[in-house]
Amino acid sequence: MSTRDSQLDKHLEALFGGLDTAADFDTRLMTRLQAASQTDAAERAIRVQQERLRYRKAQLGLRSWHRSVLRLLTLDTLGIAVLLVVAIVTAWPHLDRDVLDISRQYVPYIATLLGVLVTAVPLVGTWVERTRGPVSLR
C-alpha cells in the first residue's frame, strides 16, 4: 500500500470511524418502545373483545339455525305422514281384494309407526339440541 493510500485510509477512518447515533438515542427509543407496547396492549384488548363479540354473534346465529332446521324437520315429518295417509286413502278403493286383506292386517302397525315418527322426530331433535352442549365454531 502506498503512502497516499494509507493517508486516504486514515482520512476515511477519521471521517466515518466515529459515526454513531446521538447520545440520547437509547432513551428516545425506549420511550417509543414503551409507548408502542402500551398501544399494542390496548389494540390487543380491543381485538380480543371484538373476537369475543364475533364469536357470541356466530354462536347465536348457529343456535338459531339449529332451531330452524329442527322446526323444518318437524314440519317435514308431519308433511310426509299426511302425504302417506292421503296416498293410502286415495289408493284404497283401487287396490286388489287380496292386497286389501293383507293391508288390513298391517293398518294398525302402519298407523302406530306414523304416530311414533311424527312424535319422535321433534322429541329427538329437542333432546339432541339440549344434550349436545355449547355450539362449537370451527
Next chain:
Amino acid sequence: MELVRAQRRDEAIAVLLPAFRRKVFGLAFSFLRNREAAEDVTQDVFIKVWRALPAFDGRASLSTWIYTIARNASLSALRARRPQSSLSDPEVMDAVDAIDTAAPADSMVERAALLRLVDQLPRKQRQVIVLFYMEEQSHEEVATMLAMPVGTVKTLLHRARARLSAAAGN
C-alpha cells in the same frame, strides 16, 4: 437468541440495541446520507425488530434479519424523502464535523473535500466506503450488511479507493 426464543422481546431488544445500533445507523446513513434521517430510520428499525421478534423463526441469522429490515426501511425512507440531500450538504457536513470537533481547521477543510469526493461516488461504492471505514475495515461485516458477496465488496472498495485516490491527487 435464547431471549428471542423465550419471547422476552423487551430484554432481547436491550441486548440487541448496543450490539446493532451503530451498525444499523451506519447502514441507514450509507443510504440516506443524512444523520437525522438515519437516526429516525434506526429507531424505526428497532421498533420493527421489537414487533417482529416473536415471528423470528431463526432461519436466517439474527444479524442478516436485522440488516434486511434496515435496508428495506432505508430504501423506503429514501423513496419518501426526495429530493435527496448529499454528504456535502452543509447540514451533513456539520453533522460529520460534530463527530470530531477537536480536529484542526486545515484537517476540516480536507475532510470537507474528501466528503465531497465520497459523495460523488456511485451509490454502492459510497456505501461500501462508509461502512468499511465505520466497521473497522471488515469486508465480511460490510458484505453481510449490504447482502453482497465479499468479493463484490472488495471490488467495489478497490474501485472506490482508486477513484478517491485519483481525485485527491488531482
